[in-house]
Amino acid sequence: MSQSNPAASAIFATKAEASRGRLFDESESATRTAFQRDRDRIIHSGAFRRLKYKTQVFVYHEGDNYRTRLSHSLEVAQIARSISRVLGLDEDLAETLALAHDLGHTPFGHAGEDALDACMKDYLGFDHNAQTLRIVTKLEHRYAQFDGLNLSWETLEGLVKHNGPVITDDTDINDLPRALTEYAEIQDLELSTFAGPEAQVAALADDIAYNNHDIDDGLRAGLFSIDDLMALPHVGQAFQSVIEQYPGLEETRVIHESVRHLIGSMIGDVIAETRARLDAAKPQSASDIRTLSHAVVSFSAEMTQHNATLKEFLFRRMYRHYRVNRSMSKARRIVTELFSLLHAEPDLLPPEWQVGCDGVKGIKTARRVCDFIAGMTDKFAIEEHKRLCDLSDPRA
CATH class of the missing domain: 1.10.3210.10 (Hypothetical protein af1432)
Structure with a gap:
């Protein structure tokens, strides 16, 4: 049985010791609650590290003092812990969700997301919340026994539903991003209710x-x-x-x-x-x-x-x-041109990203290219665009 968090004193707090568990069974940690373990897995993930060079509003090279997705996530975590402590909730779970909530964001903030969604309009679209779920359940490759991070049910539920139910009177499961509908076939996250x-x-x-x-x-x-x-x-x-x-x-x-x-x-x-x-x-x-x-x-x-x-x-x-408009206009062009080129010529992808493609302009290729670009930092996207599109750049 998982350890309990004594700070989660309210009767309505989510209890680590009563967690609904993980998709893949694992032995419990001897030193950490289920939610502390989730937090640690997120912090050690590649997607979390890359938030350092992902835009909040300003592209990374515009100044060292502006927020990035990483510094923003840390600030959200501090506020979430403070509120949870006063209300007697599980601080570790709140912190975990705060640290992970932006993992699915593209380079260049919402401009990058809008551009990638437009590129994917014929291939089931792009949504950063759904991409977060995709990252923590599929795209992180760190563990021998499973893809993803094998996070607890409560953490996955919170990532998907932190803004409220995703199935409502006006929205059914077929209206949701593909990453959510795919995962719903594997594990029930109770998409029609509020999160904890x-x-x-x-x-x-x-x-x-x-x-x-x-x-x-x-x-x-x-x-x-x-x-x-x-x-x-x-x-x-x-x-x-x-x-x-x-x-x-x-x-x-x-x-x-x-x-x-x-x-x-x-x-x-x-x-x-x-x-x-x-x-x-x-x-x-x-x-x-x-x-x-x-x-x-x-x-x-x-x-x-x-x-x-x-x-x-x-x-x-x-x-x-x-x-900001000028900077984001350039960002949209970078994302759009990268997608167009890589979708038409998937053999330009790194070898590990060519796995799972289905040829030139295929739907599976589109998703692989989308995952590749979504995971980029601002810095890497700018450099990759130069490597692939600038004929005077000698780098391959």
């Missing part, structure tokens, strides 16, 4: 991290100013409070202090709202939380509106800023 509470915490921790850290990165990059933020409810108030409390404070410290306050206030809001929902629902287990008709971990209505206003501002002033 730790996965819901990880999803909100992601929102808290990227909204606030995009404020930091956007200010650092000069895409907007503190004055531009003053009109935003909640955000403007936080900056104004710091400026009034510390007159004459240098701008970099104003930014850090304000963002720190914003993160703290959002965490406090999630904890208060979640406690109220738990008090109303009175769940007696994590399974009870899964069967509710709504998420139990949530922002308040007021904070939800503040976040929507902030996201609209960031979309308009940062994600669609002309400097």
